[in-house]
Structures are given as C-alpha cells and as structure tokens.
Amino acid sequence: MPMIAILAGDGIGPEVTAEARRVLSALSLDLSFGEAPVGGAAYHATGHPLPPETIDLAERADAILFGAVGDPSCDALPRHLRPEQAILGLRKRLGLFANLRPARLFAGLEDASALKPEIAGRIDMVILRELTGDVYFGEKGMRTTAGGLREGYDVMAYAEDEVRRIVTVGFEMARHRKRKLCSVDKANVLETSQLWRDVVIETAEDYPDIALTHMYVDNAAMQLVRDPGQFDVVVTGNLFGDILSDQASMCAGSIGMLPSASLRAWSGDNGLYEPIHGSAPDIAGQGKANPCAAILSAAMLLRHSLSMDAAADRIEAAVAAAIAGGARTADLGGTLSTRGMADAVLARL
Structure with a gap:
C-alpha cells in the first residue's frame, strides 16, 4: 500500500492539504497517510523546522504532499532555524533537483487573468526550475x-x-x-x-x-x-x-491554481508535491484559501510518483469542471470557502 507523507506546515498549509487529502481519499485508491510537523509549526513543537522524525517520514514515504512554510513569529530567528529552511533542507536531503511547475488557464478563468x-x-506550459543550486x-x-x-x-x-x-x-x-x-x-x-x-x-x-x-x-x-x-x-x-x-x-488567473512537483527523475520517484503559493498568514484559519493548487499537486503526485495516471486525470478533470461550473474562491473573484471549493471538486469526481 503506497504511503503518502502529509507535511502540512504553516499558515494555510494545513487547510489546503486537508482538502487535497479528502480528494485523494475519495478516489478509493488504497493509500495510507502519515503526518509530521514542518516549518514554523515544527520549530514551535520541537525547536527545529525540520526535525528528525519529519525527515524519517519523508524518506520512508512513497511521495510527500507538502503544504507551505512561513511564520512571521519566526522572522527574527537565526536563518538556519527559520521555517523556510525546512523546504530547502528537504529538497537537498532528498536530492529533489527538478521542480515542475505547470501553468495553464482553466476554461472560465479568462477574466481572472x-x-x-x-x-x-x-x-499551457511547464516551467522546469532547478532546485538545489x-x-x-x-x-x-x-x-x-x-x-x-x-x-x-x-x-x-x-x-x-x-x-x-x-x-x-x-x-x-x-x-x-x-x-x-x-x-x-x-x-x-x-x-x-x-x-x-x-x-x-x-x-x-x-x-x-x-x-x-x-x-x-x-x-x-x-x-x-x-x-x-x-x-x-x-x-x-x-x-x-x-x-x-x-x-x-x-x-493563469491566480497563484492559488498552480501546483508543483519536486523530483529526482521524470517519474517513478518519491517526489515532493506542493502548491506554489506561500503560507499566507494574513488569511490563515479563515477558510479563504484556494485549495485547487494543493488538489492539483495531489494529481501530480499520483501521476509522477505512483504511476496512477487515470486517477490523476480524474482529479484534473474535476477541478476543470468545477471551475467551468462557476466555482470560485475569493482569489478568483468568488465567495466559496476553502471547504466549499473542495466540495465543488468532489461533486464532479
């Protein structure tokens, strides 16, 4: 049974990864999940943004679903203890040098661009960013x-x-x-x-x-x-x-729509998948964050790490259908909550 490590992190990270996990669970793919703190949340809990138990889970997992890191309360810390060092450390530790960032405009979002x-x-493009140099x-x-x-x-x-x-x-x-x-x-x-x-x-x-x-x-x-x-x-x-x-x-409309994958190879790898947005502490806990980037990151996880292309296609089609049907969070000019947007995607699975 493939195991996915959920490293939710800070700010809106826990909110959007929770919705991505709901979508993954709805597909009945026989997946297991493990969770560990990372970033500012890990620093407050353990004194380090990337504690050993988090590294251990990441190394054992078949793939990693990452939320976001960044906590204003940690801004005065020495650089090596700041939340952002967690994602840099994971990329380096796991050798994740290739960052795939697809960008396409979903039909219906033309006015949001x-x-x-x-x-x-x-x-309809992919930006491939080198990550460890x-x-x-x-x-x-x-x-x-x-x-x-x-x-x-x-x-x-x-x-x-x-x-x-x-x-x-x-x-x-x-x-x-x-x-x-x-x-x-x-x-x-x-x-x-x-x-x-x-x-x-x-x-x-x-x-x-x-x-x-x-x-x-x-x-x-x-x-x-x-x-x-x-x-x-x-x-x-x-x-x-x-x-x-x-x-x-x-x-492409909003940073809340763009997923990413960090890999060592084109496919078949225990990569790290995350929305490209940050932790957005100004809206954390308010249910305003767009979960689509995290949900689409989960689709990339299925495709690149688990070779479940059909399931990945289903998620991407459901997001496209939800958008085409008028589902919108605040960043897209709408009123749906984080949970409401995910509900709209789930309804189209």
Missing part, C-alpha cells in the same frame, strides 16, 4: 566593506553536472509534450549562465527531435505577458525559475 482573454487562453544554496553572508559599510553577498554558482541533469529532464519532458524546449538564462552578463547555455547546447545533441531555443530571463519575463502561448517547456535556474513561475501564476 491579468492578460487579455484571447492571450491568457493560450497558456544557484544563489539559494551558494555561499552567503554579511561583511563590512573597507569603508565600514555593511555588505550582503550571495554567490550564484552551478557545476556542469548540475546543469546537465536538469536540462536532461527538460528534454525528456518536452518529448512528452510538444517537443519544444526554451532554456532561459542571462548569458550576456553572467558566467554561471554562460556555462548553463554551453551545457544545454551540448546536451541538445542527444535530442535532435526537440526544437531548442534560448532566451534571456528579462526577455522571457516580457514574452510571458506578451505571448505566453509560444512556450511549452521552459528550463531555467533556481532564482529565475522562482520568479518566472510566480509571474506565470498571475497570467
């Missing part, structure tokens, strides 16, 4: 300049094997979609990006069936709002991927 309906309706994991710190001023620094670095493994996943993903891959970098000014581009070009020799293009990140940000339909699979580094995927969420 920041773009014109005829442009927004063309969005770049400035988030490079050397960092605070120092004093010769003039006595404070100076912060963060080192951006990639080794060629780190680049090769993520772009290989990108090429493989493109083969499952429209056979188009766009690599995003800043090779005109960054040595890290020049290495990135060189390795992408080298790897492309093994994928002559994939149409490869390159784009600077500033142009990619512009093109994402000008003509998002031109993109299929986008592969990029940790920092650029973080920014572009959040931008894509608003093009």
